[in-house]
Structures are given as structure tokens and as C-alpha cells.
Amino acid sequence: MAKDIIDDRLIGALHLLTLTREGLSLDEHTERTVIQAGTINALLDGKYEGDITIGELLALGSDGIGTTQGLDGELIILDGAAFSARADGSVAVVTPETKTPFAVLTRFETTKAIDVKEMRFDNFLNHIDCISGNTPVVAIKARGAFKNLHLRSVEKQLPPYRPLIEIVADQTEWHFKETDGDLIGFQFPDTIAGVEVPGWHLHFISKDRLHGGHVISLDVVSAQIELSDCDQLHVELPSGSKLGEIGDGDRSAINAIEGR
Secondary structure (H helix, E strand, O other): OHHHEEEEEEEOOEEEEEEOHHHHHOOOOOOOEEEEEOOHHHHHOOOOOOOEEHHHHHOOOOEEEEEOHHHOOEEEEEOOEEEEEOOOOOEEEOOOOOEEOOEEEEOOOOOEEEEEEEEOHHHHHHHHHHHHOOOOEEEEEEEEEEEEEEEEEOOOOOOOOOOHHHHHOOOEEEEEEEEEEEEEEEEEOHHHEOOEOOEEEEEEEEOOOOOEEEEEEEEEEEEEEEEEEEOEEEEEOOOOOOOOOOOOOOHHHHHHHHOO
16 A cells, blocks of 8 residues: 555654545554545635545544535534535435545544533533543544534535635524534644644534534533544545645634634
8 A cells, every 4th residue: 555655644643644545445544543535725725526435435434524525515424324414404315426525534432431411612622622631633422412503504516616715604504592413523633734624623413314514603401422532644635636734724714614
């Protein structure tokens, strides 16, 4: 697989490996590993096609988030099933042959589990930060009751593609007073901004699988939290794409698309 490795480096405690599509398909290292298609910088620049399918990614991981080709919804992957929360408010099952320009997932292995009750969003994230400690990357799954949900998605795009920051300015947003469901996402270090979204990046889907989206904010009523510690990030780069300068992401643009 050596010829399929584009870049291999250690960034702090995080081992970052970038590969071709062929190299990723042959990747046998899944323990404590996050698998990623594309980069956030490429997405910011309007690269919404991708060359890898959801089916190929699901062979390497079980839980994650992202988007689908043409930004056709907020991708939610739970226990090996993929869903897309679209701008019209619908949630659809994503077929294995669907391509993605940006997705991040892991073969979720619980390293910490806690119960949380009655926490506002900021307090909830701070609480998880304290529990996770100095782990380079943390994957989170939370199942339970949530309130004051503020979610979003964007319209499917057609070429010629606009930059993501312009598209997000026209995003569709929803508010739900209270609903049961699942929260899934990751926390990445600031040192790899541009490759990934630094900080927390979370998506939500309701228990009945009828509502979902990118999380702008929510409060916890009562939830069971699972964390999975990871120290490997393996990134697939489409042909012709470049990794760019690691950590050199436009943080103001990233914050804007994240709704921070």
C-alpha cells in the first residue's frame, strides 16, 4: 500500500495518514482510527463531487457524519446505517453507491460511557471535554431526550458550484422544542484545521428517523453518552486534490459554516 500513501506524519499525538482511494480500500488499520473522505478546505472551495462511495466507507467504519455528493443533505451514519437530512426537512436512507465529497467515520469502540441529565449545550460540551481529557480525537454518540434543538441543512447544489460559505448563508434551519434521538459527531484538535473542523462537529437524527441535521445547538434532558478515543486519522484524497498546509484552515470561514 506504500505507493498509495500520499502523506504520513505525526501531529502531536495524532497520526495523520493521507491515501488514494485505492489505498484507503486496502487499509487494514481500524483500531482507534477515524476514516475521512476529502477535507474541509476542499469543501470550503466548492469541491462537492468526491470519488468514494458511502458503501466503501461503511466497509471501514460504522458511525459518523458528513455530506453527500452535491451537498445533498447532512449525512448521519449510525450503527452502519446512513441517512441524509435534507433542506426540505425530509430524512432519506443513503444508498451504498452514493458518493461523498466529505465524510468522517470510525468503527466505534466505546472507551467511556456516562449518563447526563439537564445540561445546556455549552455546559454539555465542556463536561465532555473534561471527561475526554487529552485524547487527540474523540468520537461521540449520545442517545436520549433533547430539547431546544436548533438544526440546519442546505439545498442540493448543481454546477457551477458556489463556495460553501455562500451556500450556508441560505441554509434552512429548524427548531424543535423537545424530541428523542441520536447525536453523533467528533472533536478534532485545532492543529489540523483545514483538514478537519477543529472542535466539536455534531449531527442529530430523531428516534423516528423523520428529522435531523447539523447541530447548531441543543440542550440535554437525559441521555446516555458513549465516547470513543482515537489517535489515527486516515484521509482519502480524490485524484488531483492536495492536502494543503495542515492547521492553516480559515477558522472564521469554518466557524461560519458551523454556525458558531
